[in-house]
Amino acid sequence: MPYAILRFKKCKSGGVGTCYAHNERKKEAYKSNPDIAPERRSDNYHLVLPKQTYPREVKRMIKAIDFKTRTNSTVMVETLITSSPEFMQALPPPKQREYFEHALSFVESKIGKDNIIAAVVHMDEKTPHMHLSFCPITEGKKGMTLSGQSGSVIQVAGHFSRAYVGAVAGIGARRVRPYHQAQAYPAVAV
């Protein structure tokens, strides 16, 4: 039975540019990641195109709510969305796209469409996956705030396990392994 996979990575302002460089393929060579095949790069596609670079977009969004960030503020959350490798690799590309579209509308419904910075599908690594990045803006007691520090981002990961199964059921993934952590994507078997 395949797993639907959603992982969260919190980014402080220093990490946003690194995410941007990977997700949007801003580097010529990827020596640190030999799984990236340059000849398949043109197969990558966006479901949400970033309006500008991620660091600029993050700055713009935070400025718009007049929030004072600290150096340790989580200013962006990046989600990695995929499924069990053997399941995802066997899906025909239009079905993969459908899967990612379901995932996007699910995350949009939880996070808010206006907070999404970009959603890009990588077809040039080992298993197709989507990087969906958003600014964790939410309504706090004293106006709009960044919620990355609080439990709300973690809550979304929790809701995921209950709601996401329904969202992707038509594609065939029935089980869900939610995951969230602050540092990096874990190298766990999925």
Ligand SMILES: [Mn+2]
């Ligand atoms: Mn990738």
